[in-house]
Amino acid sequence: MYWDEDVEKIDRNELEKRQLQDLKASVKKASLSVFYKERFRKIDFDPDSIRSLEDINKIPFTTKDDLREYWPYGFLSVQKDDLVRMHSSSGTTGRATVIFHTRGDLEAWTDMVARSMYMTGMRKSDVFQNMMTYGLFTGGLGFHYGAEKIGALIIPAGAGNSKRQIQLMRDFETTVIHIIPSYALHLSEVFEEAGVDPRRDTKLSIAFLGAEPHSEKTRIKVEEFYGLKAYNSYGLSEMNGPGVAFECPFQQGMHIWEDNFLVELVDPRTLEPVAEGEEGELVLTTLRRQGMPILRYRTKDLTCIINGTCECGRTHRRIERITGRTDDMLIIKGVNIFPVQVEKKLMGIPGVGMNFLIILEREGYNDHMIVKVEVQKEFFSGDLKQLENLRRKITEELKSDILITPKVELVEPSSLPKSEGKAVRVIDNRKD
Template sequence: MYWKPELETMERDTLEALQLEGLKKSVTSAAKSVFYGNQFTKINLDPSSVLSLEDIRKIPFTTKDDLREAWPYGFLAVSKDELVRMHSSSGTTGRATVIFHTARDLESWTDLLARSMYMAGMRKTDVFQNMMTYGLFTGGLGFHYGAEKIGSLTIPVGAGNSRRQIQIMKDFETTAIHIIPSYALHLSEIFEEMGVDPRRDTKLRMAFLGAEPHTEKTRQKVEEFYGLRAFNSFGLSEMNGPGVAFECQYQMGMHLWEDNFFMEIIDPDTLETVADGIEGELVLTTLKREGMPILRYRTKDLTRIIPEPCQCGRTHRRIERIKGRTDDMMILKGVNIFPIQIEKKLMEIAEVGNNFLIILERDGYNDHMIVRVEVLKDFFSGDLKQLEALRKRITAELQSDILITPRVELVEPNSLPKTEGKAVRVIDNRKD
């Protein structure tokens, strides 16, 4: 029932000793990177002064902005020749963060995925359909290699093309899928259109839901419609991608692989570490990554550590389902989007004002982004065609940057709420 029994059920003392060893290595190798090298010099930190896990608090937090500023190679702890793979955070083009892997890094990542999928119950006998985007996005390739490592027949179908997905599920008797939760719900409508009942007409038995925070209710809906067990998975490209924390068969929180990552939960306001069981922002440190070690990375994801041991016998502590974010990042169809990206694009268009509002809606099982934009008075010539053309142009401009197609609505000047202080730019109406 364990992929790596000795690691997964290791005594806490031994696990912590392993973590300390990893931490020391990570800090030492991070010092070789331009970013951490400069930082350590600035704060006068000697990597050899990290002698206990508590000593990690001597190290400043790393943020997404740091990763962007050091773009592209400022975080490398090895020579570029050692790298074999690049990935980037999902979605964004202008503000993407990139992560590099050595061959050993890919091996550990693959092992983490195999461990995670095996933990949820996937076996060699399964047929695995990977319905995630392949390419720079970590969700596709990450799971792909994990599934092959387990030995399951892996179908790299990628995202989209709903009818073909369903046909493949039927034809090749897919038993396990990896899918974005909102897409899983959307796909249920296509099943109905095609007159295919997943419970009756497919052999589906498990699903990995990932790349998008979702609620327990969404999981239940997916489980019910497809007649399978759906497992929550957590990851972020900065920490490889998927394979950071996964649910076991008890589906009560996600085991975070503590031999690979050191976790802290902090109060996002005071930045102080909080006790186990208290909700806060998850902060992660890579313990095994060679190419690009990242120390005390602020994930901006809100969760808490579940201190109680799990019935499954694994000693790696669990975190709760992600509750939300401490920043304004939106996740739509698995794509990360910041309001500032929209603002930046709109500001480049002369005919519109700076005032805009983003509304996220759930229409049936489909998530949409509506962008309301104020038209400048001077631009209006009384022509509907001109407005239509402008609307299309804004849509195309935004689509090129955020990779999903928003519904742009032109509104009258001064009709949107005024921006006083911190503007409310996003209204999220998505509910179960």
């Protein structure tokens, strides 16, 4: 039932004692990096001055902008030689944020992912079909190594190619899948078209839903259609990737692995801790990471901490489903997109006017991104073909950057809301 019972059921006092010890070490380790060395000097902070967990308040928050500014190696606390892997976030505004791992970091991460999967009942006898992109994205490789550590048979299917996914599930009797929730819904239509009933024709019993927030309703839909238990997975590349927080069989929130992360929940405006049970922005500190420790990282994800002990016996606190973001990042088909990314691309294309609008629509189980783009008045030569070429060019340029294919619509100049001030750049019409 437990992957690591001593850690998972650790007494809270004992946990906090260990956290303090690890926090001290982590802050010291971090102070070796260019970024934290400069930051600590600027605020006259002594890395040895951490006496309690509350002392973390002396350290300023770290943001994605900091990671970008000190790209690529400014956060390293070890020599480059000691690194064995890099990953990168999918949503990028300008430079991608990159995270580096030492061999020990990868082992610790892998262990947390294995712990998470094992918690839901996955065992070495399982056949695990990993339907996530392998590569820079952390979801594919993160789960791959976790499953390998458990000893399951892995089918590294990767993302997409629905018909082959179904074929693999049937041929090799897949029992566990890792899948983006919106893709799970989409795939159900492919199952229906093919006349395959996953409850009857497959051996599926567990699904890990990750890489994008989803509702309880979506979970129930997936569970009912596939005839399995679906578990919510939370992570972000800055904090390794998957395996930060995960649901246990009781499915009442995600246990956040506090032996590896120090958890804070703050009001995104005042940056003060929120009252117990209230919603706030999740702020995380790595406690064990050696290659690239990050202190008080603002995840921009909004959630609540669930108080009280879980029936499963684990003492690590739980967080609710992510309810939103404190920035304007969009997640579509598991890909993180910032509107400013779209803006940057668009403004580099001749013929594009001042304003644009992103509309997210859900058609059946398929999510679409529509980008309305104003045409520059002077650009228009009276030629329909010229407009069609412009639309094609915009579509291709955006696709190369945001990785999904938007539906581009050209609109008349000055027909969209103006870009100055707090312009509405995004309309999200996706509903369950």
